Amino acid sequence: MKLPRLNAIVDVDVAERAGWRPIDLAHAYLAGGARFLQLRGKTLSGERFMALARAIAAAARERDALFVVNDRADLATLAGADGVHVGQEDLSVAAVRRIVGDTAIVGLSTHTPEQLDGALEEPVSYVALGPVFGTATKATGYDAVGLARVRQAATRAGRVPLVAIGGISLDTAESVLEAGAASVAVIGDLLVTGDPASRVREYCVRLDR
Numbered sequence: 001m002k003l004p005r006l007n008a009i010v011d012v013d014v015a016e017r018a019g020w021r022p023i024d025l026a027h028a029y030l031a032g033g034a035r036f037l038q039l040r041g042k043t044l045s046g047e048r049f050m051a052l053a054r055a056i057a058a059a060a061r062e063r064d065a066l067f068v069v070n071d072r073a074d075l076a077t078l079a080g081a082d083g084v085h086v087g088q089e090d091l092s093v094a095a096v097r098r099i100v101g102d103t104a105i106v107g108l109s110t111h112t113p114e115q116l117d118g119a120l121e122e123p124v125s126y127v128a129l130g131p132v133f134g135t136a137t138k139a140t141g142y143d144a145v146g147l148a149r150v151r152q153a154a155t156r157a158g159r160v161p162l163v164a165i166g167g168i169s170l171d172t173a174e175s176v177l178e179a180g181a182a183s184v185a186v187i188g189d190l191l192v193t194g195d196p197a198s199r200v201r202e203y204c205v206r207l208d209r
Contacts, residue, residue, distance in 0.1 A: 001105070001125055003161050004066065005177060005207040007185035008034035008200060010056065012041040018191045025196060026056045032200030035065040036183060038085055046075065053079035068107060073099040083107070083125065088115060093122035107163065111142040116153055120160060128185065129153045131166020132176060147179045154180025170202055177207060 008029040015025045026037060037060055041049050053069050057080045060067035068083045069076045073096045076084040083105025086096055096106050105125045110116040119127045134144050144166065145153075154162045161182035168176055169189045176184050186203070190196050 003183040004036040006203050007036045007183045009038045009187045023055050028197040030063045032197035033204040034200045037067045040070045057081050126161040128163040132164045133167030150179040
């Protein structure tokens with residue numbers, strides 16, 4: 001599958017610390033041109049997560065954008081999302097597929113060459129690799145992998161799209177794509193100017209040229 005070059009992540013905790021309601025942030029990202037959104041809401045109750053996921057899914061459909069949710073395959077299906085993104089400690093991709101079906105998007109986070117090789121044996125739509133650079137957004141327990149590992153992973157992944165995540169900024173995003181990533185996932189840097197719609201627009205202009 002072909003992924004948009006920017007994966008704009010709506011992290012509920014990060015959004016609220018920056019003074020944004022997550023749904024408003026999702027609308028801002030879409031208005032700026034983002035066409036691949038991801039919802040991360042680890043501290044939300046199931047009910048709140050469902051309501052937010054449904055609202056973002058509806059907004060994404062209006063913009064013809066892809067929308068995946070983190071971790072919760074059940075809520076992704078019920079909310080009408082395009083798919084789900086899971087980590088190494090979540091349900092296996094095979095189990096997720098039994099919930100979301102064969103046509104849904106399923107992404108899997110990886111941090112090591114061994115995890116990447118394992119992911120490529122699963123029915124994934126894309127694999128994520130990170131953290132590429134140092135990041136304060138999420139404690140992964142893994143060191144930054146750097147651009148060299150992005151290149152190696154992209155070659156190993158072949159036709160499976162690679163999404164790079166972790167400490168990526170407007171100034172480094174192009175180099176990550178040049179290293180072979182199909183898409184860059186960004187959280188904190190989309191909020192640094194206080195105008196996320198304009199920041200997303202800057203990313204889209206720079207990455208699509």
